[in-house]
Amino acid sequence: MSTPRQVPSTTARSAAASPETELSPPRRPGRPRSERARQAVIQAASELLDEVGLRATTADRIAARSGVSKATIYKWWPSKYAVAVDAFLSEMAGTAPAPDTGSAREDFRLTLRGLMRFYSGASGRVFAQLVAEAQTDPAVAAELRDHLVAERRSLVAPIWQRGVARGELPAQVDPEVGLDLIFGPAMYRLMAGHAPLTDTAADAIVDAAMCGLSR
Structure with a gap:
Protein backbone atom coordinates (compact mmCIF):
# COMPACT_ATOMS: atom_id res chain seq x y z
CA MET A 1 0.00 0.00 0.00
CA SER A 2 1.38 3.38 -0.86
CA THR A 3 2.04 5.85 1.94
CA PRO A 4 0.90 9.49 2.08
CA ARG A 5 3.23 11.53 -0.10
CA GLN A 6 4.54 15.03 -0.24
CA VAL A 7 2.86 17.06 -2.98
CA PRO A 8 4.59 19.65 -5.18
CA SER A 9 3.58 23.24 -4.43
CA THR A 10 0.42 24.60 -5.97
CA THR A 11 2.51 27.27 -7.67
CA ALA A 12 4.47 24.64 -9.61
CA ARG A 13 1.30 22.76 -10.49
CA SER A 14 -0.76 25.76 -11.58
CA ALA A 15 1.83 26.88 -14.13
CA ALA A 16 0.91 23.97 -16.42
CA ALA A 17 -2.54 22.98 -15.17
CA SER A 18 -5.23 21.69 -17.47
CA PRO A 19 -8.86 22.85 -17.28
CA GLU A 20 -9.51 19.82 -15.08
CA THR A 21 -6.73 20.65 -12.65
CA GLU A 22 -7.41 24.40 -12.70
CA LEU A 23 -10.80 23.71 -11.15
CA SER A 24 -9.29 21.55 -8.44
CA PRO A 25 -8.82 23.32 -5.08
CA PRO A 26 -5.21 23.17 -3.84
CA ARG A 27 -4.22 21.04 -0.92
CA ARG A 28 -4.21 22.98 2.33
CA PRO A 29 -2.61 22.28 5.69
CA GLY A 30 -5.01 20.87 8.25
CA ARG A 31 -5.81 17.79 10.25
CA PRO A 32 -3.91 14.63 9.24
CA ARG A 33 -5.83 12.46 6.82
CA SER A 34 -7.76 9.54 8.26
CA GLU A 35 -6.22 6.30 7.03
CA ARG A 36 -9.64 4.69 6.89
CA ALA A 37 -10.98 7.55 4.75
CA ARG A 38 -7.88 7.46 2.53
CA GLN A 39 -8.34 3.75 1.98
CA ALA A 40 -12.00 4.32 1.13
CA VAL A 41 -11.08 6.95 -1.47
CA ILE A 42 -8.38 4.74 -3.03
CA GLN A 43 -10.76 1.77 -3.16
CA ALA A 44 -13.56 3.84 -4.68
CA ALA A 45 -11.20 5.31 -7.28
CA SER A 46 -9.88 1.86 -8.21
CA GLU A 47 -13.39 0.50 -8.69
CA LEU A 48 -14.52 3.47 -10.76
CA LEU A 49 -11.41 3.43 -12.94
CA ASP A 50 -12.08 -0.22 -13.77
CA GLU A 51 -15.82 0.33 -14.31
CA VAL A 52 -16.01 3.61 -16.26
CA GLY A 53 -12.42 4.56 -17.20
CA LEU A 54 -10.24 7.54 -16.46
CA ARG A 55 -12.22 10.30 -18.19
CA ALA A 56 -15.54 9.35 -16.56
CA THR A 57 -14.04 8.97 -13.08
CA THR A 58 -14.71 12.28 -11.34
CA ALA A 59 -14.20 13.64 -7.85
CA ASP A 60 -17.99 13.69 -7.42
CA ARG A 61 -18.21 9.98 -8.23
CA ILE A 62 -15.27 9.13 -5.99
CA ALA A 63 -16.88 11.08 -3.14
CA ALA A 64 -20.25 9.37 -3.62
CA ARG A 65 -18.69 5.90 -3.79
CA SER A 66 -16.28 6.36 -0.87
CA GLY A 67 -18.49 8.34 1.49
CA VAL A 68 -15.70 10.91 1.85
CA SER A 69 -16.66 14.48 0.98
CA LYS A 70 -15.38 16.08 -2.20
CA ALA A 71 -13.91 18.93 -0.14
CA THR A 72 -11.94 16.46 1.95
CA ILE A 73 -10.68 14.64 -1.14
CA TYR A 74 -9.40 17.94 -2.53
CA LYS A 75 -7.60 18.66 0.73
CA TRP A 76 -5.56 15.50 0.24
CA TRP A 77 -5.20 15.30 -3.56
CA PRO A 78 -4.99 18.20 -6.07
CA SER A 79 -6.95 16.42 -8.82
CA LYS A 80 -8.61 13.16 -9.79
CA TYR A 81 -5.38 12.22 -11.59
CA ALA A 82 -3.48 12.33 -8.30
CA VAL A 83 -6.07 10.01 -6.77
CA ALA A 84 -5.70 7.69 -9.77
CA VAL A 85 -1.91 7.62 -9.39
CA ASP A 86 -2.23 6.62 -5.73
Whole structure:
Protein backbone atom coordinates (compact mmCIF):
# COMPACT_ATOMS: atom_id res chain seq x y z
CA MET A 1 0.00 0.00 0.00
CA SER A 2 1.38 3.38 -0.86
CA THR A 3 2.04 5.85 1.94
CA PRO A 4 0.90 9.49 2.08
CA ARG A 5 3.23 11.53 -0.10
CA GLN A 6 4.54 15.03 -0.24
CA VAL A 7 2.86 17.06 -2.98
CA PRO A 8 4.59 19.65 -5.18
CA SER A 9 3.58 23.24 -4.43
CA THR A 10 0.42 24.60 -5.97
CA THR A 11 2.51 27.27 -7.67
CA ALA A 12 4.47 24.64 -9.61
CA ARG A 13 1.30 22.76 -10.49
CA SER A 14 -0.76 25.76 -11.58
CA ALA A 15 1.83 26.88 -14.13
CA ALA A 16 0.91 23.97 -16.42
CA ALA A 17 -2.54 22.98 -15.17
CA SER A 18 -5.23 21.69 -17.47
CA PRO A 19 -8.86 22.85 -17.28
CA GLU A 20 -9.51 19.82 -15.08
CA THR A 21 -6.73 20.65 -12.65
CA GLU A 22 -7.41 24.40 -12.70
CA LEU A 23 -10.80 23.71 -11.15
CA SER A 24 -9.29 21.55 -8.44
CA PRO A 25 -8.82 23.32 -5.08
CA PRO A 26 -5.21 23.17 -3.84
CA ARG A 27 -4.22 21.04 -0.92
CA ARG A 28 -4.21 22.98 2.33
CA PRO A 29 -2.61 22.28 5.69
CA GLY A 30 -5.01 20.87 8.25
CA ARG A 31 -5.81 17.79 10.25
CA PRO A 32 -3.91 14.63 9.24
CA ARG A 33 -5.83 12.46 6.82
CA SER A 34 -7.76 9.54 8.26
CA GLU A 35 -6.22 6.30 7.03
CA ARG A 36 -9.64 4.69 6.89
CA ALA A 37 -10.98 7.55 4.75
CA ARG A 38 -7.88 7.46 2.53
CA GLN A 39 -8.34 3.75 1.98
CA ALA A 40 -12.00 4.32 1.13
CA VAL A 41 -11.08 6.95 -1.47
CA ILE A 42 -8.38 4.74 -3.03
CA GLN A 43 -10.76 1.77 -3.16
CA ALA A 44 -13.56 3.84 -4.68
CA ALA A 45 -11.20 5.31 -7.28
CA SER A 46 -9.88 1.86 -8.21
CA GLU A 47 -13.39 0.50 -8.69
CA LEU A 48 -14.52 3.47 -10.76
CA LEU A 49 -11.41 3.43 -12.94
CA ASP A 50 -12.08 -0.22 -13.77
CA GLU A 51 -15.82 0.33 -14.31
CA VAL A 52 -16.01 3.61 -16.26
CA GLY A 53 -12.42 4.56 -17.20
CA LEU A 54 -10.24 7.54 -16.46
CA ARG A 55 -12.22 10.30 -18.19
CA ALA A 56 -15.54 9.35 -16.56
CA THR A 57 -14.04 8.97 -13.08
CA THR A 58 -14.71 12.28 -11.34
CA ALA A 59 -14.20 13.64 -7.85
CA ASP A 60 -17.99 13.69 -7.42
CA ARG A 61 -18.21 9.98 -8.23
CA ILE A 62 -15.27 9.13 -5.99
CA ALA A 63 -16.88 11.08 -3.14
CA ALA A 64 -20.25 9.37 -3.62
CA ARG A 65 -18.69 5.90 -3.79
CA SER A 66 -16.28 6.36 -0.87
CA GLY A 67 -18.49 8.34 1.49
CA VAL A 68 -15.70 10.91 1.85
CA SER A 69 -16.66 14.48 0.98
CA LYS A 70 -15.38 16.08 -2.20
CA ALA A 71 -13.91 18.93 -0.14
CA THR A 72 -11.94 16.46 1.95
CA ILE A 73 -10.68 14.64 -1.14
CA TYR A 74 -9.40 17.94 -2.53
CA LYS A 75 -7.60 18.66 0.73
CA TRP A 76 -5.56 15.50 0.24
CA TRP A 77 -5.20 15.30 -3.56
CA PRO A 78 -4.99 18.20 -6.07
CA SER A 79 -6.95 16.42 -8.82
CA LYS A 80 -8.61 13.16 -9.79
CA TYR A 81 -5.38 12.22 -11.59
CA ALA A 82 -3.48 12.33 -8.30
CA VAL A 83 -6.07 10.01 -6.77
CA ALA A 84 -5.70 7.69 -9.77
CA VAL A 85 -1.91 7.62 -9.39
CA ASP A 86 -2.23 6.62 -5.73
CA ALA A 87 -4.78 3.97 -6.68
CA PHE A 88 -2.40 2.52 -9.27
CA LEU A 89 0.49 2.58 -6.79
CA SER A 90 -1.62 0.68 -4.28
CA GLU A 91 -2.50 -2.00 -6.83
CA MET A 92 1.05 -2.27 -8.16
CA ALA A 93 2.32 -2.78 -4.63
CA GLY A 94 0.21 -5.92 -4.49
CA THR A 95 0.78 -7.27 -7.99
CA ALA A 96 4.41 -6.26 -8.58
CA PRO A 97 6.31 -6.12 -5.26
CA ALA A 98 10.09 -5.89 -5.20
CA PRO A 99 11.38 -9.19 -3.71
CA ASP A 100 14.81 -10.04 -2.31
CA THR A 101 15.57 -13.64 -3.29
CA GLY A 102 19.35 -13.38 -3.28
CA SER A 103 19.47 -13.24 -7.09
CA ALA A 104 19.08 -10.08 -9.17
CA ARG A 105 17.85 -12.11 -12.14
CA GLU A 106 15.14 -13.77 -10.04
CA ASP A 107 14.15 -10.50 -8.35
CA PHE A 108 13.80 -8.77 -11.72
CA ARG A 109 11.92 -11.74 -13.16
CA LEU A 110 9.35 -11.82 -10.37
CA THR A 111 8.90 -8.04 -10.37
CA LEU A 112 8.48 -7.85 -14.15
CA ARG A 113 6.01 -10.73 -14.10
CA GLY A 114 3.90 -8.80 -11.61
CA LEU A 115 4.10 -5.66 -13.72
CA MET A 116 3.06 -7.60 -16.83
CA ARG A 117 0.02 -8.95 -14.96
CA PHE A 118 -0.96 -5.43 -13.91
CA TYR A 119 -0.56 -4.09 -17.45
CA SER A 120 -2.50 -6.96 -19.01
CA GLY A 121 -5.55 -6.51 -16.77
CA ALA A 122 -8.34 -3.95 -16.64
CA SER A 123 -6.24 -1.58 -14.55
CA GLY A 124 -3.47 -1.71 -17.14
CA ARG A 125 -5.83 -0.48 -19.84
CA VAL A 126 -6.86 2.45 -17.66
CA PHE A 127 -3.22 3.10 -16.79
CA ALA A 128 -2.53 3.39 -20.52
CA GLN A 129 -5.22 6.09 -20.64
CA LEU A 130 -3.36 7.98 -17.90
CA VAL A 131 -0.09 7.72 -19.85
CA ALA A 132 -1.89 9.00 -22.96
CA GLU A 133 -3.40 11.88 -20.99
CA ALA A 134 0.07 12.83 -19.80
CA GLN A 135 1.22 13.43 -23.38
CA THR A 136 -0.96 16.53 -23.68
CA ASP A 137 -1.29 17.67 -20.07
CA PRO A 138 1.96 18.69 -18.34
CA ALA A 139 0.32 18.58 -14.89
CA VAL A 140 -0.76 14.98 -15.39
CA ALA A 141 2.70 14.13 -16.76
CA ALA A 142 4.33 15.60 -13.65
CA GLU A 143 1.95 13.65 -11.38
CA LEU A 144 2.75 10.42 -13.20
CA ARG A 145 6.51 11.02 -13.35
CA ASP A 146 7.12 12.52 -9.91
CA HIS A 147 4.98 10.11 -7.93
CA LEU A 148 4.13 6.82 -9.62
CA VAL A 149 7.25 6.36 -11.75
CA ALA A 150 9.60 7.77 -9.13
CA GLU A 151 8.17 5.61 -6.35
CA ARG A 152 8.23 2.43 -8.42
CA ARG A 153 11.82 3.02 -9.52
CA SER A 154 12.87 3.66 -5.91
CA LEU A 155 11.44 0.24 -5.02
CA VAL A 156 13.36 -1.67 -7.72
CA ALA A 157 16.62 0.30 -7.47
CA PRO A 158 17.83 -1.84 -4.52
CA ILE A 159 17.58 -4.93 -6.74
CA TRP A 160 20.17 -3.34 -9.02
CA GLN A 161 22.35 -2.24 -6.10
CA ARG A 162 22.35 -5.73 -4.59
CA GLY A 163 23.16 -7.21 -7.99
CA VAL A 164 26.19 -4.94 -8.34
CA ALA A 165 27.35 -5.78 -4.81
CA ARG A 166 27.16 -9.51 -5.59
CA GLY A 167 28.97 -9.11 -8.91
CA GLU A 168 25.91 -10.08 -10.97
CA LEU A 169 25.70 -6.66 -12.64
CA PRO A 170 28.47 -4.34 -13.88
CA ALA A 171 29.18 -1.37 -11.63
CA GLN A 172 30.05 0.84 -14.61
CA VAL A 173 26.54 0.68 -16.11
CA ASP A 174 24.22 3.58 -15.22
CA PRO A 175 21.48 2.02 -13.04
CA GLU A 176 18.85 4.25 -14.65
CA VAL A 177 19.75 2.86 -18.07
CA GLY A 178 19.86 -0.69 -16.74
CA LEU A 179 16.40 -0.42 -15.20
CA ASP A 180 15.06 1.02 -18.45
CA LEU A 181 16.42 -2.01 -20.32
CA ILE A 182 14.59 -4.38 -17.99
CA PHE A 183 11.29 -2.60 -17.36
CA GLY A 184 10.95 -0.39 -20.45
CA PRO A 185 9.76 -3.20 -22.78
CA ALA A 186 6.66 -3.78 -20.63
CA MET A 187 5.51 -0.18 -21.07
CA TYR A 188 6.29 -0.34 -24.79
CA ARG A 189 4.20 -3.48 -25.15
CA LEU A 190 1.36 -1.91 -23.16
CA MET A 191 1.21 1.18 -25.37
CA ALA A 192 2.03 -0.39 -28.75
CA GLY A 193 0.18 -3.68 -28.25
CA HIS A 194 2.56 -5.45 -30.61
CA ALA A 195 3.57 -8.30 -28.27
CA PRO A 196 2.11 -10.18 -25.30
CA LEU A 197 2.31 -9.16 -21.65
CA THR A 198 2.87 -12.59 -20.14
CA ASP A 199 5.06 -14.37 -17.61
CA THR A 200 6.91 -16.01 -20.51
CA ALA A 201 7.57 -12.61 -22.07
CA ALA A 202 8.80 -11.24 -18.74
CA ASP A 203 11.24 -14.12 -18.32
CA ALA A 204 12.58 -13.69 -21.87
CA ILE A 205 13.09 -9.94 -21.40
CA VAL A 206 14.97 -10.38 -18.14
CA ASP A 207 17.09 -13.19 -19.59
CA ALA A 208 18.05 -11.07 -22.60
CA ALA A 209 18.83 -8.02 -20.48
CA MET A 210 20.88 -9.96 -17.95
CA CYS A 211 22.76 -11.74 -20.72
CA GLY A 212 23.87 -8.43 -22.18
CA LEU A 213 24.53 -6.73 -18.85
CA SER A 214 26.56 -9.57 -17.37
CA ARG A 215 29.08 -9.65 -20.22
